[in-house]
Amino acid sequence: MSEVDKKVIAICGAGGCGKSTLVEDILFVNKKITRKGSTEKGNLTMDFDSEEMERKVSIQLSIANIQINNSIIYLIDTPGYHNFIGDALCGIKASDCAILVVDIQEGVKAQTERFYYELEREKKPFVVFVNAIDKENSDFKKAFKSINELFKAIAFELPITKDNKTVGYIDILSLKAYNFNQEEINLPDELKDEADNYHSQMIEEVSSLKDELLENYLSGDALNQELFSNTLFEAIQSQKIIPVLVGSAFLGYNTQKLIDFANTYLPSAKNEDNTSKGLVFKTYNDPQSGKLSLIRVLSGKFPPDSVYYNLNKEQEERIGAVQTLIGKTTTNMTSAEAGDIIAVAKLKYTQTGDTLSNDKKDTPVEFVKMPLPFISYAVYGSSKNDDEKISTYMGKILESDPTLSFKKNIETNEFILTGMGANHLEVVVSRLKKFGLDIKLKLPKVAYKETIKEKTTHKARFKKQTGGHGQFGDVTIEIEPLPRGAGFEFVDMIVGGAIPRQFIPSVEKGVKSAMEKGPLAEYPITDIKVKLIDGMYHPVDSSDFSFQMAGSMAFKEGVQKCKPTLLEPILEMEVFVPEENVGDIIGDINARRGKMLKMETYGKRHNFKQVVVLIPEAEILEYAPTLRSLTSGRGFFRTKFYGYEEVPAQKAQKIIESAKSQEN
The missing domain is CATH 3.30.230.10 (Ribosomal Protein S5; domain 2)
Structure with missing residues (x-):
């Protein structure tokens, strides 16, 4: 085991909750950057892509690292919007643990749920950071309630507000109050009962996990503090207890306290065998700088100028320089080991999701199962001569974004680009323009027969x-x-x-x-x-x-x-929606000429339903935004080809007239 403790923390949460700003403040406080950037100015360290600067949202994951005492902590800043969820899932996969950020005013959103389920599935312990407690009219109780509706959490800190301004916080475990300079202040009388209730809940939850503590707690005896601390540590690492901390990334309130807490209680990297093994969890592909692969080192060492075997492609890869990143800034490393995240340029065969090892008989790591892309547009270049270029450069973009699909529809003779949403595809078009292509997106033609x-x-x-x-x-x-x-x-x-x-x-x-x-x-x-x-x-x-x-x-x-007649393609569509939205969804599907096949409970989300229907393809070309609107962003769907059916006469006549007008 290395003398230096290492851990990789994914920073995740719904779009707009302040993840990149949080990382910015942590980097500044830990002297990794000399000046704090902001979303508004478009100069955040982690949002370095030109598309991110322009749109003022994260569209891809980025990494940084800090050192606290004898610990090196890698931070993976992940996108929060559904359109760019692929990178967030990759970041969670490459991490040991996570900080789940929740905006105090907005509380739990659809993407918060999505990330929670992924953290639970991947068995990644995490803490919750309720951000932006400096906002006016903030209500911690409301935010905390929304968190507990999704999973059972325990408040470890409580904000103190005076004259509608947040002035400090209460440490629930010690029942002491502090300002944001970490100086002790008086605990406000009006918050004593609330703090006591949170304190009792914490003591009860931790004590219930160990018989000795439970006996002491029930009998009113003093708790064994060492046993209590060890039990709390184990409970957080096993997801039995999920702590909630508070602060403001924008003002720098409690961000260092958060990262210190995460360093103390969240799990570190393990190095359990002698095999050198790494997981490629992200690929950057830039027209100027070329291909750069991010590798999470899982075990062993990765020195520069060495050869590894790609277990997925069954090809040898030569690694040249080994670098680490803070945003887009690279630093050469003399070697890397378990827990490190390295950047390697110009790998020949390797793509996102591949495993590199120095043992050809090793087993590749199972990678993230990406959500199916569901919004499709036809891609048109400025001339027919662009077709070959579109295919070539789309291949580069697909390397860096596994949630995209790109194929040629033989029946309509169109290139079809499918992604997670309209914004997702707009970013792809912008990236293609950087490769010198003038691209337009149009609704795909329906392959009528x-x-x-x-x-x-x-x-x-x-x-x-x-x-x-x-x-x-x-x-x-x-x-x-x-x-x-x-x-x-x-x-x-x-x-x-x-x-x-x-x-x-x-x-x-x-x-x-x-x-x-x-x-x-x-x-x-x-x-x-x-x-x-x-x-x-x-x-x-x-x-x-x-x-x-x-x-x-x-x-x-x-x-x-x-008696010739028109046929239209019919899709089998599975729609996954919260139970309370089922009525609206079925009504909308009926209006789109859909036929219900079945409905059943979906997976572990007991409040989710899977609705299976047959529906004409022409009716759902623009279904994605409607579904997201009807379900507040929680619903998703996937389709597969079912067959052809006759188009109703009135509908057929409109299609025929439209086709003839286009000919003329």
């Missing part, structure tokens, strides 16, 4: 006479509908050589060509069966081309008599 409802027989003849050989092909086909999802079937029923064998495939080729544009709105035709039942040929003028044309003509003319 056409089919038929009736059967017919039709004959067509292609005849053309010019100088020399002419063209002649004559076919009779039978067209009939197939069950939904059957696709296309071609049946050769020619007997007696009415059409020579070598021209039969030509007829099929002509039919398939004609099926690419249907009679209603030129959407592809599907679920159709064509039988070639008769025909005629000319020994000199018949050719492959003439029978392709005859087959195409017969199909185009015949399909008009088969």
Whole structure:
């Protein structure tokens, strides 16, 4: 075990709660920076990306470190908004523990819940920091109540307000009051009962975890202080007790007290084996500086100029310089060991989520299961020549953001970019512009199709006479509908050589060509069966081309008599929502022509429901903002292709008219 104690703390919480400002103050107090930046001025150490400066929100994780006595503490500042949740989950995965920040006025929000569930699932102990206690009309009781509605927490500090101004806090364990210079002051009489109640709750909760303490507590005897302290330490490390502390990141109230508390009670890094092993939890990819991988060292050592094995890609990687970061500022390291976070440039094969080891037989670390992206837009460059560049540079962006999806829709011939929200995709567009691409986002085209409802027989003849050989092909086909999802079937029923064998495939080729544009709105035709039942040929003028044309003509003319109809893609959609929002969600889904399949309780969140429906794709192209609005940001959904169904007549007519107007 190293003589220097190391721990990695993820700073997480809902957007706007002051995480980056908190880290800024901690860095300033610990002399890692000489001047404090602010969100308003766009010069925070941890929000160094140009997009973050412009938008004044964190959009990616960033790291820093401080040293307190014999401890090195790495801080991972994570984004709080849903659009950028991927980096927050990566930061939690790379940490030993966390500080969950809650704004005193806003209390627990949707993203606070999301991060709590992730910390619980990952078994990462954490403390809660109720921030911005300097705000006017702040109500600690209200904020604390919202926290306890999500999980059981214990107040370790209580703010003191005088004349609507926060002047200090009460240490609940010692029942002593302090100002924010950490000087003891008188405990206000009006807060004594409240402080006593919080104190009793703390003593009772800790004592209940050890029989000896519980006996002393119930009998009124003095508690064994050493046993009490050890029990409290173990309880926080095992998530049995979640402490709540208070302060103001903006004014620097209690931020050092918070980090000292976290250093004392939250767990440190472990180094349990001799294997050198590291987890790549973030990739930066910048047009100027190139690729930079952040690695959490899990065990062993990572010296510069060494070779490791990527267990996921089964490739060797050479590590050059080993650096550490404070925001974007790099510092070279002579070596790194368990508990360190290092930055390594230009790894060839390695991506976010990969494990590096000096043992090829080692097991890769299971990485974060990313939430499915659910808002999609079509990506258009300024010219068709941009397609290859878009694919190349999107590959670089995908390396640094695993919540994105990018693919080509073959049916609509569009590039489809899918992310966590509109702001998420706007950031991607801005990043592509830095690579020199002028990009526009449009709603994706819906891959409508056409089919038929009736059967017919039709004959067509292609005849053309010019100088020399002419063209002649004559076919009779039978067209009939197939069950939904059957696709296309071609049946050769020619007997007696009415059409020579070598021209039969030509007829099929002509039919398939004609099926690419249907009679209603030129959407592809599907679920159709064509039988070639008769025909005629000319020994000199018949050719492959003439029978392709005859087959195409017969199909185009015949399909008009088969009552053509429009089909639309149907998705199976799972919507995950709080129980109190189910009625609104179902009402909205019904208005979008959705059909309910089932509803059941979702996972450990007993107040969450999973609603499964079938719904037309066209109805949910812009569903994400509606769902977030109806559920105050708590709902999410995912979809998969189910099949095609006939579009209702009135709706179909509008789609056909729209398609024809675009042609003109």
